[in-house]
Amino acid sequence: MERTYIMIKPDGVQRGLIGEIVKRFEQKGYKLVAMKLWSPPREFMEKHYADLSSKGFFAGLINYMVSGPVVSMVWEGANAVLEGRKMLGATKPSDSAMGTIRGDFCVEVGRNICHGSDSVESANAEIELWFPEGISEWESCESTWIYE
Ligand code: UDP
Ligand code: MG
Numbered sequence: 782m783e784r785t786y787i788m789i790k791p792d793g794v795q796r797g798l799i800g801e802i803v804k805r806f807e808q809k810g811y812k813l814v815a816m817k818l819w820s821p822p823r824e825f826m827e828k829h830y831a832d833l834s835s836k837g838f839f840a841g842l843i844n845y846m847v848s849g850p851v852v853s854m855v856w857e858g859a860n861a862v863l864e865g866r867k868m869l870g871a872t873k874p875s876d877s878a879m880g881t882i883r884g885d886f887c888v889e890v891g892r893n894i895c896h897g898s899d900s901v902e903s904a905n906a907e908i909e910l911w912f913p914e915g916i917s918e919w920e921s922c923e924s925t926w927i928y929e
Contacts, residue, residue: 782857782861783857783858783859783860783861783901783904784856784857784861784904784905784908784916785856785857785861785865785898786853786854786855786896786897786898786904786908786911787806787854787856787869787896787898788852788853788854788895788896788897788911789802789851789852789854789894789895790846790851790893790894790896791845791846791850791851792845792892792894793852793894794851794852795849796886798886798894799818799852801882801886802882802894802895803854805868805882806854806865806868809858809868810858810923810927811857811858811861811864811865812856812857812858812919813854813856813857814855814856814916814917814918814919815853815854815908815915815916815917816854816855817852817853818850818851818853819851819853820847820849820850821847822847823843823847826846826847827843828910829846829910829911830842830843830846838891841891842891853911853912855908855911855916858927859928861904862900862901862904865897865898866898866899867881868881868882868897869881869882869883869895869896870882870883870884871883872893873890874887874888874889874890874893875888882894882895883895
């Protein structure tokens with residue numbers, strides 16, 4: 782089973798989309814194993830996006846990401862990293878298919894409401910960064926109805 786780090790960005794929180802985004806991952810059949818709402822300091826957000834620090838949009842991205850609380854989550858399930866990215870849609874909302882979270886709920890790349898890990902390696906690193914306290918292991922009663 783894979784785990785992926787999914788984050789609802791400040792605009793997603795402000796726009797009342799927490800429930801909708803959580804609902805989609807639950808209904809897909811993934812299992813929530815960690816979740817918190819909080820406002821990490823700027824340095825923390827810069828660490829999360831360190832690989833983008835040379836980009837022209839970096840300062841604006843960090844300002845956006847510390848403009849309000851975010852919801853940090855870890856979702857677990859088969860192919861959760863790639864499937865999670867598909868559920869979010871393309872980075873640019875205008876490239877995102879309708880039916881995806883970004884395709885359905887946002888317009889601009891700089892306000893694209895959600896984050897998802899882009900590989901198993903970055904998922905592991907992001908889970909360690911965002912949840913140093915660890916995740917909750919639990920058995921879902923749905924598992925035999927989701928997996929054969
Ligand atoms: N971003 C932006 N302008 C760009 C590219 C990216 O503001 O031209 C922001 C956008 O919020 C994106 C985040 O930077 O979600 C991280 O970029 P990345 O390429 O990692 O996209 P993601 O993995 O979020 O799809
Ligand atoms: Mg990324």
